[in-house]
Amino acid sequence: MSIKGKNILLCVTGGIAAYKACDLTSKLTKAGADVHVIMTSSAKAFVSPVTFQALSRNPVHDDVFTEKVPHQIAHIDLADKADLVLVAPATANVIGKLANGLADEMVLATVLATQAPVWIAPAMNVNMYQHPAVKRNMTILNDMGMAIIESGEGNLACGWTGKGRLAEPEEMVARITSYFGTENSGLQGKNVLITAGSTREALDPVRFFSNRSTGRMGYALAQAAREAGADVTLISGPTSLAAPEDVDIVRVTTALEMYDAVLNRFDTADVVIKSAAVADYRPDEVSEHKIKKHDDDMVVRMVRNPDIAAALGQKKTNQFLVGFAAETQDIETAARQKMANKQLDMVVANNVAADDAGFATDTNRVIIFTQDGQKRAMELMSKTDVAAQIIGDISKLFTGDGSSS
Template sequence: MMKKRILLCVTGGIAVYKSVALTSKLSQAGYDVKVIMTKSAMQFVTPLTFQAMSRNDVYFDTFDEKDSAKIAHIDLADWADLVVVAPATANTIGKLANGIADDMVTTTLLATTAPVWIAPAMNVHMYDHPAVKKNIDTLHAFGHRFIEPSEGFLACGYIGKGRLEEPEKIVALIHDKLSDQHMYKLKNKKILITAGPTREHVDPVRFFTNHSSGKMGYAIAEKAAQWGADVTLISGPVSLSAPENVEIVRVDTAEEMRIAVFERYREADVVIKSAAVADYRPSVQYDEKMKKQEGPMKMEFERTIDILKSLGEEKDHQVLVGFAAETQDVEYHAIKKLQSKNADIIVANNIKQEGAGFSGDTNIVTFYHRDGTKKALTLLSKEKVAEELLEEILPLVNREGQGQDVL
């Protein structure tokens, strides 16, 4: 592994002691680590401790330029391959979400173009506060990734979600992100991914849609790009930033998505249809806003074209992956979909199951293959589910003549 550069931003909280262990473990793993501390963090641990663990200078004052030829916070921002904020307090999360740069940490975070990972640590009620949730959602939309806190006994005496994730887990996540072990697994492969919901318009004001957040499809696109694939992401309306090194095509309706997919289908090696596409649309779309009337209203709907089925009918060499979000009889519906759509894999889940819904950061899925095999996963992050899915696809995409036999 080439020596990767980690910029660790340490903010004030009792969990700072874990950041010392994190620095030590990253250094032992061969990473080049530099640390920036807030003044509050220095109340818990001195800069000298991090200097000893990282064997690098520690930064805490925006105006303390250690090299007069460089502006420190810009130099650090450009230097990093990955920026990790651990622990991240509610205060720092709020500052970053609102573009406030009043110390060395926040100034550097606003200046960096490297991926930013945020590991919150705070009281359980603080973590659940609407303002904190809103700020986290904002940072998600900016493209920042969160390392969810774990549950357990907190320093404040409460028991709940708010503990900084263990250093060993954070190191493993970083290694998976920055190591070269997956870099060429999908090299020269063209992967087409759909994500998010569609909107079917009634009039200029109203539309029908669903709860899909697009997080699963975006996670797959990001992971496939990291594995060297040429990735095109066709996305319905979501509040997510485009993953790095991914071509993104934004659409609104089911018909727009169908057209965008088929324009690129012939060149694709793999098509992963994770989007939640509307099955029906209003038969009539009005040019002007519909006015309310007395009594009930009836509206007629018509079927949209089934994109996955159309792809299955026309595929020759492509590996075709579909998703099945169900509320009951998951296996029955997944196998039926696998057969009727001529898919190679169906990724199925029960959206009523805790941790497996649309908008969360986790999922619980089962992969159903056309050869009759299946693989059930436990509760995992959507990034990990994406990795597991690509591992299932690899043997198919590297096999001659894949995806040609209809069940």
């Protein structure tokens, strides 16, 4: 995968994280991209345009009324030539203006004028990031088709600790590289079936058994597979997440419903990624009415749900099967046993007992195991970037182009 020759339009807005945009510009340029930078007036209070000009080797634009080339409307020309527009850092102010179609800065006017993909990388104080208005505006941008590169968590320049850090430059470069790798992706035009989230097994009309899975990893995989050119079907348990763009989503609730949904679509799938946390057991009896509390102990008899991954392993012909192993101990042993017992081609394992990985987190730390005996341990990174790495490995192995080592 390469970004050599790709025209990247980097829009820098006014936050302290603008210094990271310098590193991002350098890394993109060294990777062969043609980087053009537009700065807001506030961004220039943090970093000089001369810095970006030196790093990108291109003129820096900051005024919609100043045309550096005669007879050329700069913001339209930049918008037309861009292969990708990246707003990094994106402040709460600029996010709000974009969500409402305002264009009082060159950055805003250019983003409105482009037909290229637009990615937004927010950076701000944790309380601003969590404010309902900011969250609403990011949802609006996402609904418009703009991709949101989630902020990281950690110590912020304002002194607070929490979510709001600009994604690291190397993570953004990796994601951009993965995106443009679609042209040569082994998954281009392939049917990829992904399961995500938890299932719910009813006890009565009020109560159910479930687990801590939020579906974030599976949804990130669906987005990454779509960006790799695949036709994606996402079979999702209950979740509050918005469906990824251009993905066929099938919503289910119980393990039996997920089993039927997967098996009914398996024959036409080229790749199946089982990232859902499916309940192993369900109550033997479901009460028609709410069960009232009483003085005695309550015993619920549970019966086994069908093992979807094992069923696929027995049924597969030429499909590439990927399973997930959410463990708390002996991770490698459990992952390799799961791969052998269920005839999987790859297993992605992680320690769900860790505070910064597993269920209900924005980050993950996984180990990828493959049938050829290879093992690749990945550092802690956002689930979006983990998904891009996993899809990249699947693409290579699916076409016989490489291993996960």
